[in-house]
Amino acid sequence: MTVRLETHDFRGSEEGEHLLIIGAVHGHERCGATAIRRVISELHSQQRIIPRGRVTFIPVCNPKAFEQGKRFIDRNLNRAMRPREDTQGVYEYDVMNALCPFLDKADILLDLHSFSGPGEAFIFVGPECSEEIQYARCLGARFLLNGFADLYSEDTVDADEGVGTTEYFRKSGGIAVTMECGQNDKETTDETAYQAIVNALDYLAYPDKRAKVPDHPLIKVVERIINTTGGKLARDWQNFDEVKKGDVIAISDEGKEILCPADGYLVMPDPNPAIGIEWGYLGKRKKTEL
Ligand SMILES: [Zn+2]
Known part of the structure; x- marks a missing residue:
């Protein structure tokens, strides 16, 4: 066709x-x-x-x-x-x-x-x-x-x-x-x-x-934060929220805290991922040279 x-x-x-x-x-x-x-x-x-x-x-x-x-x-x-x-x-x-x-x-x-x-x-x-x-x-x-x-x-x-x-x-x-x-x-x-x-x-x-562009950050996703146990997000995370190492990203059904692995940005948080799917991603700001 x-x-x-x-x-x-x-x-x-x-x-x-x-x-x-x-x-x-x-x-x-x-x-x-x-x-x-x-x-x-x-x-x-x-x-x-x-x-x-x-x-x-x-x-x-x-x-x-x-x-x-x-x-x-x-x-x-x-x-x-x-x-x-x-x-x-x-x-x-x-x-x-x-x-x-x-x-x-x-x-x-x-x-x-x-x-x-x-x-x-x-x-x-x-x-x-x-x-x-x-x-x-x-x-x-x-x-x-x-x-x-x-x-x-x-x-x-x-x-x-x-x-x-x-x-x-x-x-x-x-x-x-x-x-x-x-x-x-x-x-x-x-x-x-x-x-x-x-x-x-x-x-x-x-x-x-073109050279006069705003310095909007480029975020590179570097790590997947995977839902392995079920549970829920620890708070109402928004895309590109700044996070610190050790911040509680999600809490499993048994009460185990899923911690942020490093400082950076939380990218595309998902309140309801299936097991094996990401709660979100850890993003790092990349230095860019224009
Ligand atoms: Zn689309």
């Missing part, structure tokens, strides 16, 4: 990079689609212009899942991303065949997502690349996050599974980030996504301003 994606293309009068902005890779995460549509209407009414480079928007990357308000139809679109001749009747493989040519062509990617729990926006960046970190710091979220690939590299059976939009995109030399804009279906999340697009368009338009 051939999937056709809705795309919108705008070119500036001056030469520059090609920016690709995409939404709804996960169908129930709607902020990207909403924010992209808002910016497209501003561009059509000429409230906003693209002075330099080229921008392509794909508001909805997984149309069927978006229609049904689901994360995906047959499998997570953000895994094992690559084109295939035989799509085996898997809807998302058909979507990848439609999406990959756009990922192949552009220089800079902004992939807009949201998450289920409360919390503030943050950005996944790849292995340290100063240009990518600089771009991420322009987008408006206070925290940048990476390190998951290293943390799981030992027990990854299929490296292909770890390839989502950004990993696929970086293979052809581009810079790419995933922005988690806030909680699903909140107006503030749509607004954060909108602001990120505006900031990405500014990044494209004004290369001389």
